[in-house]
């Protein structure tokens with residue numbers, strides 16, 4: 001078939017595109033997903049892992065919203081870990097190593113069986129806008145029309161790969177670049193150039209794992225999808241391994257500085273500050289001679305390993321030389337050399353909060369193309385774009401997640417209000433409400449948003465049960481007396497916690513500062529013979545334990561909210577001569593709707609904020 005007609009067409013089957021397709025096809029619309037032939041859907045060109053600090057939160061939010069990524073991750077998970085376990089629930093996150101082939105196979109299986117969704121194998125070479133929507137032409141001669149379009153071309157747009165002096169056009173190794181898609185956007189928006197990089201893939205049989213520290217899967221780490229159980233992992237679990245660079249590694253890199261495309265001027269794109277290459281680290285931290293290298297399996301039947309921490313675009317012979325200095329990698333053979341990729345990104349201040357372009361009606365963009373970095377960030381935006389394409393067609397107000405309730409909300413607001421001068425990735429410090437935006441209370445935080453979609457699915461039934469149980473458990477914790485059993489007394493003695501009190505409530509027990517709230521509540525519920533959904537127990541335990549902090553934070557937030565949610569008329573501001581010309585230009589570009597958005601615009605001066613805050617404008 002060569003001609004197709006859709007309500008919503010998604011271009012690009014990466015993490016953003018697959019999530020957008022999954023979300024949009026939950027409604028009664030005709031949805032298409034076109035992606036380059038030969039490149040698996042939802043493939044992982046970089047680290048074969050999902051989640052991590054700030055990102056695990058996004059994956060759980062997607063689960064609460066009914067998304068795809070949590071299901072794929074659980075299915076393909078070969079090592080589950082809890083990061084920052086000792087640092088407290090605000091920064092605790094789940095990270096899952098995935099079998100990248102199984103992940104992509106499952107994505108294909110789910111999406112190809114999705115009612116209302118058609119998968120089209122084709123390389124898009126041209127997009128034209130007409131009165132009724134969009135016409136898309138492919139290299140293979142296919143013509144697709146659609147009322148709305150979601151563009152998620154990842155690192156492919158005018159992509160160029162670099163390994164030492166070698167430069168090849170492409171979106172990632174052994175893949176074509178994408179061209180022609182930017183003509184429509186570049187007529188209305190500035191296009192920027194970003195870069196990212198990846199380490200060499202190493203042949204497993206040439207690695208000496210006995211010189212490294214094994215890191216086994218943690219069976220306490222709960223799955224991302226609510227219905228999956230840690231005791232029933234779907235794949236065999238594997239170890240990852242930890243080794244380190246040393247002064248010899250860094251000397252080898254430092255002496256080859258001039259041969260590095262990021263230092264000799266060959267690469268112009270800006271790279272992610274928070275995922276530096278090994279050459280970046282060698283020069284940024286001259287006094288440090290050791291950096292972690294996590295050697296991670298790429299899959300159960302894949303004999304290549306991903307050495308996380310040594311992303312590089314140095315010439316292959318330099319990569320071979322510095323690998324020989326790392327314990328366990330002395331004999332390692334490179335299967336695919338490390339490389340950097342430069343690609344075009346759109347300026348996200350030209351997007352609305354729905355991720356629709358401000359001047360090109362019906363066109364949405366999401367993922368790496370929006371200047372973000374990471375699978376989870378891409379999937380989070382894909383969900384928002386997918387739902388908002390549906391809402392546009394149904395003439396509903398945009399679907400928006402409040403930044404005080406969600407990391408996806410934080411990311412989308414950051415993207416549309418401030419210009420990007422480097423790739424954007426999520427981490428917990430980006431959220432003003434990180435003690436509230438925890439992984440453990442995600443279903444509670446996101447339930448109202450899912451409900452607002454007016455759908456009925458397995459997640460909706462689960463959320464109803466979750467909220468009921470949560471209410472019951474909060475009540476129980478506040479009213480139940482605690483009985484100091486001999487086992488508790490012995491535990492207190494062993495831990496040297498002092499004398500255990502007899503007449504306190506469960507709530508008071510949980511709040512005792514030296515007790516882990518989740519373990520304590522779990523133990524007591526077992527003793528009482530009561531069963532609750534595990535996520536409800538963690539949510540209630542932490543919510544009760546940190547109640548005081550949360551209340552204080554909420555009070556501050558409410559005070560701030562009175563100011564930040566105050567609506568402003570950007571058109572008035574843009575004509576106000578008390579505001580500098582430069583600030584007015586930025587205001588016209590971003591078109592902020594409230595004070596919060598105004599305050600996030602790069603380059604808005606404190607004097608402007610003070611002036612707007614103290615005048616009703």
Ligand SMILES: Cc1cc2nc3c(=O)[nH]c(=O)nc-3n(C[C@H](O)[C@H](O)[C@H](O)COP(=O)(O)OP(=O)(O)OC[C@H]3O[C@@H](n4cnc5c(N)ncnc54)[C@H](O)[C@@H]3O)c2cc1C
Pocket residue numbers: 011012013014015016017034035036039040041042043044045046047122123124125152153154155156157171172173177178179181196197198275311339340341366367368369372373374375378425
């Ligand atoms: C070399 C490399 C290194 C990376 N390093 C990191 C890192 O260190 N940290 C990190 O967080 N992330 C890294 N990433 C980024 C990570 O891969 C992305 O964040 C993530 O894949 C983005 O998802 P996406 O859906 O936006 O795009 P992608 O996963 O890139 O998917 C884009 C999809 O669009 C399709 N497509 C493109 N053009 C067309 C067209 N014209 N017609 C049809 N289909 C098209 C492609 O086939 C592909 O399926 C790296 C990526 C690469 C390639």
